[in-house]
Amino acid sequence: MSDRTYRIAVIPGDGIGTEVMPEGVRALHAAADVYGFELDLIELDWASAEHWKAHGTMMPEDWAEQLEAVDAIFFGAVGWPDVVPDHVSLWGSILQFRRVFDQYVNLRPVKLLKGVRSPLAGREPGEVDFYVVRENTEGEYSSVGGRMFEGTERETVIQETIMTRTGIDRVLRYAFDLAERRPAKKVTSATKSNGIAITMPYWDERVAAMSESYPDIDVDQFHIDILAANFVLHPDWFDVVVASNLFGDILSDLGPACVGTIGIAPSANINPEGTHPSLFEPVHGSAPDIAGQGIANPIGQIWSAALMLDHLGEAEAAAAIEEAFEAVVAAGDTRIVTPDLGGAGTTAGLGRAIADAINHPA
Ligand code: ATP
Ligand code: MG
Numbered sequence: 001m002s003d004r005t006y007r008i009a010v011i012p013g014d015g016i017g018t019e020v021m022p023e024g025v026r027a028l029h030a031a032a033d034v035y036g037f038e039l040d041l042i043e044l045d046w047a048s049a050e051h052w053k054a055h056g057t058m059m060p061e062d063w064a065e066q067l068e069a070v071d072a073i074f075f076g077a078v079g080w081p082d083v084v085p086d087h088v089s090l091w092g093s094i095l096q097f098r099r100v101f102d103q104y105v106n107l108r109p110v111k112l113l114k115g116v117r118s119p120l121a122g123r124e125p126g127e128v129d130f131y132v133v134r135e136n137t138e139g140e141y142s143s144v145g146g147r148m149f150e151g152t153e154r155e156t157v158i159q160e161t162i163m164t165r166t167g168i169d170r171v172l173r174y175a176f177d178l179a180e181r182r183p184a185k186k187v188t189s190a191t192k193s194n195g196i197a198i199t200m201p202y203w204d205e206r207v208a209a210m211s212e213s214y215p216d217i218d219v220d221q222f223h224i225d226i227l228a229a230n231f232v233l234h235p236d237w238f239d240v241v242v243a244s245n246l247f248g249d250i251l252s253d254l255g256p257a258c259v260g261t262i263g264i265a266p267s268a269n270i271n272p273e274g275t276h277p278s279l280f281e282p283v284h285g286s287a288p289d290i291a292g293q294g295i296a297n298p299i300g301q302i303w304s305a306a307l308m309l310d311h312l313g314e315a316e317a318a319a320a321i322e323e324a325f326e327a328v329v330a331a332g333d334t335r336i337v338t339p340d341l342g343g344a345g346t347t348a349g350l351g352r353a354i355a356d357a358i359n360h361p362a
Helices: 017-035 049-055 063-068 086-091 094-100 165-180 199-212 224-233 245-258 299-311 315-331 347-359
Strands: 005-013 038-043 072-077 105-111 129-135 145-148 156-159 186-191 218-223 240-243 266-270 278-282
Touching (some): 017 072, 017 299, 086 094, 105 245, 105 299, 165 186, 165 240, 186 199, 199 218, 224 245, 240 245, 266 299, 299 315, 299 347
Parallel strands (some): 186 240
Antiparallel strands (some): 105 129, 266 278
């Protein structure tokens, strides 16, 4: 097999995950045909209510050994609360991947597309095009702490934030490297060192230290409160925004919300060294409210395919997928685009139109 053969675990999951995944796979095949790489896809029924009903677990016990052998994981959506409680399905699948495969970067593009109605008034496509880089393994989301004096007037709860030099530096390095590959060459750090007086000043120190190794990168920082406001007021200021786990969690939902429907937003959970596979999935969940109707927007899944190909070194194919869905959305044919984009199209119809556009670029 050539070194341009990619072994990819395909896990549709539940709900609209099973509807948008075939369109993600269709886009991958189209890109493979045009750009001459090979796909070795391994479809798995894990992280689904079916798997839970059959086995009482979300994934087989040896899931990590099975997946260590793949180049990437292409994921749909997990969650079917009528059958499995959400905390069980999440902890039994996606959160395991992040921890065990040390996917310490969560990456989300924020890009205004022509033809998408955005809540940001008066913004042109091209003005809003940045990434949120979230630290995905430590920080505020530690389970260290506890309750004291339970059931009394003195009831007290404590939960620690844990930040390590290694943990901060590695996500900063990813953000600075990403900024170096982009024309604006700018990193914005989310902080709150005026209120969180121990961990956040340390985060700021590490940002300052890292910036010394990247003299051509412009660095600025904002407190998280005003940064959130500026996502809405001045989204054109940003290029690569890097944040701790909690701040990044908030910003990485706010960013995609600012540019339109959740149905188009992609995300990547990345282990940058490639010691373990990285995972690519749409931002949206299984959306039980619209599942089974064939109307879910497949672009979040398809854009995630582009992020995956970029990560695997197929930058041209990744760019071609992005150009394809941007062109189809910009054309705005209401028979093709899905209801969340103001059309009457179907998941498969929109997916086919995008695959066609990959095969026949404008
Ligand atoms: P999670 O718990 O993972 O956040 P969820 O099922 O609670 O998942 P989402 O799936 O994110 O929530 O859906 C939130 C809303 O957005 C739903 O009303 C859903 O209909 C809509 N939505 C989500 N994904 C899409 C999509 N691909 N196309 C159209 N609408 C979508
Ligand atoms: Mg939900």
